[in-house]
Amino acid sequence: MKILLNKSFFLTILLVFNSTYSSVLSFSYYTIIFSLIFIVFIFIKNKLLIDSLFLKFSILFFLVSIFLFFSLPSFDLYLTGYNYLKFLYAYLSIKIIGFSFFHNIVKIGFYGSIISFPFFLLQLINFDFAFKLVGYFQNIFDFLAWRSDQIANNIIFTVNSDAVFRNSGFMWEPKGFSNFLIIALIFRLFQNNLKLYDKYVIVIILAIITTFSTAGFIALFFVFLFYFLNKNLRIIFTIFPFFLLFSVYIFFTNDLLYKKILYELSLNEEYKTLLYEKTDYNDKNYSLGRVGSFIVDFEDFLKRPFFGYGFSRENRTQSAYVKLIRVNGLSDLFVVYGFLGFILFFYMHHIFLKLLNNKRFRFINLLSLAFIVLYFATTMTGHPFWTSLLFLSVIIPNKYNFNT
Numbered sequence: 001m002k003i004l005l006n007k008s009f010f011l012t013i014l015l016v017f018n019s020t021y022s023s024v025l026s027f028s029y030y031t032i033i034f035s036l037i038f039i040v041f042i043f044i045k046n047k048l049l050i051d052s053l054f055l056k057f058s059i060l061f062f063l064v065s066i067f068l069f070f071s072l073p074s075f076d077l078y079l080t081g082y083n084y085l086k087f088l089y090a091y092l093s094i095k096i097i098g099f100s101f102f103h104n105i106v107k108i109g110f111y112g113s114i115i116s117f118p119f120f121l122l123q124l125i126n127f128d129f130a131f132k133l134v135g136y137f138q139n140i141f142d143f144l145a146w147r148s149d150q151i152a153n154n155i156i157f158t159v160n161s162d163a164v165f166r167n168s169g170f171m172w173e174p175k176g177f178s179n180f181l182i183i184a185l186i187f188r189l190f191q192n193n194l195k196l197y198d199k200y201v202i203v204i205i206l207a208i209i210t211t212f213s214t215a216g217f218i219a220l221f222f223v224f225l226f227y228f229l230n231k232n233l234r235i236i237f238t239i240f241p242f243f244l245l246f247s248v249y250i251f252f253t254n255d256l257l258y259k260k261i262l263y264e265l266s267l268n269e270e271y272k273t274l275l276y277e278k279t280d281y282n283d284k285n286y287s288l289g290r291v292g293s294f295i296v297d298f299e300d301f302l303k304r305p306f307f308g309y310g311f312s313r314e315n316r317t318q319s320a321y322v323k324l325i326r327v328n329g330l331s332d333l334f335v336v337y338g339f340l341g342f343i344l345f346f347y348m349h350h351i352f353l354k355l356l357n358n359k360r361f362r363f364i365n366l367l368s369l370a371f372i373v374l375y376f377a378t379t380m381t382g383h384p385f386w387t388s389l390l391f392l393s394v395i396i397p398n399k400y401n402f403n404t
Contacts, residue, residue: 008097011039012104015093016180019383021172023138023153024146029082032384036089043092051394054091061087064341068310079311083382090388098395101388102187102356109184110200112156112170113207116177119157120167120210127164134159167210178216179374180385181208185223186367190356194227215377222370230361290328290376297331301338308338329375345381345390346371352392358399 014035020026061084069075094101123130135152138144151172152159158168169177181204188200195201208216300309300316309315316335318324326332333342349371357364380386 007042008100009104009107011042011093011097012101013108014038015090015097015388016105016108016385017155018089019380019385020158020170021176021383022151022158022168022170023155024144025155032082032086032089035384036085036092039089039092039096042096046096048095051095053394054391057087057091057390058084064307065310067307068312071307072309072312072315074312074314075310076312076314079313083311086382086384087387087390090384091391093384094388094391094395099397101392101395102191105184106188106191106200109181109188109204109207112177113181113203115156116167116169116207116210119159123159123167124165127159131159131161166212167207169207169211174211175213175215175377176380178208178211178213179219179377179380181211182216182219182223182370182374183389185220186370187356189223189227194230194361196227213377215373219370219373222366222373226361226363226366226370229363229366293326293328294331294376296324297326297328297335301331301334304338306338306340308334308336308341310336327378329377329379329381330372331376332379333375333381348390348393352389352396355393355396 017026018032018035025031065080068080069077097104119130119134122133131152132139133152134154134157137154138146138152150161156170158170158172160166160168160173163174166174167177168174169181171177171180185201185204185208188198188204189195192198192201205220208220296317333345337345346368350365350368353364353367375381
């Protein structure tokens with residue numbers, strides 16, 4: 001209870017909650033607006049000032065928006081403004097939370113993992129009972145009944161009918177939980193000076209494994225690679241070859257990795273049928289998959305390579321017969337922000353990783369590859385927690401010591 005009463009920790013939980021997409025409360029416009037008003041009040045009360053980084057970001061955001069307004073056939077003013085408010089909310093949260101943000105994310109990942117284990121075990125033993133138990137309040141209050149036939153959520157855990165044998169944690173599905181835990185793991189390794197024998201690291205890695213997320217496993221590989229390459233040469237030459245061989249074996253024998261990737265690649269022509277031929281889907285919604293999403297997005301990107309389409313989705317390629325759902329966050333960045341925005345997006349990630357690293361470890365760009373893998377897996381980049389990563393450089397002091 002004491003930790004929940006900590007203002008910094010509470011605000012971090014609120015930021016993460018607004019990014020879980022696991023219940024109607026977590027992505028409601030009202031929740032974001034209420035959170036923004038709340039955070040503005042605290043910001044003003046603490047007499048904090050806006051950094052030049054966010055001022056420059058805001059100026060660039062509005063200049064590009066003005067350009068898109070005049071250059072696109074249609075411009076979604078509402079969605080553009082709403083996304084800017086999410087950027088503002090994420091930035092103000094980061095400024096108030098400060099450097100303790102990194103500690104808080106590790107704690108949320110750690111405790112979230114511990115909480116998920118008994119629920120996940122119950123899900124494996126009796127899925128129907130777990131679904132009813134976790135979705136108890138959804139069945140009582142009608143306004144919480146969002147996708148209640150597929151997703152059961154009680155804020156601290158989600159049971160997803162599309163992931164019967166996988167751990168979704170407090171996120172909307174396993175890959176979201178895995179992606180968050182990868183970030184928490186990276187922060188913890190910086191905290192403890194790259195120690196694997198650490199209760200936080202062990203619990204978080206175990207939780208990542210229970211998600212059975214392809215992207216999570218690949219990102220975890222890059223994190224482990226970063227770890228091994230920063231150890232002494234004797235450890236590298238004795239342990240790393242076995243680790244590499246084991247990773248290759250797991251990749252080619254695991255259905256979630258090699259076979260799943262092959263399946264995604266086998267669908268790289270299906271998008272043409274969905275776009276140009278009449279199809280018959282009862283729900284009129286169809287996910288393009290990661291590869292199909294990338295192909296369609298890349299074709300859109302080539303039409304507007306520099307500044308993209310912004311948040312005006314109606315200008316992007318769409319089928320006349322079904323609503324195509326894009327699930328590739330990496331290619332979505334290209335289309336939304338264009339090449340210049342894409343470079344700036346990852347440059348801001350690179351800056352905070354470089355500052356957080358504080359010249360202690362080598363091969364820091366391997367962690368950037370882990371981020372790329374996470375974004376490739378899902379279009380999460382517009383959620384407040386993930387947009388907050390763009391502004392982390394403003395809360396990292398020149399010299400710091402993590403309190404482990």
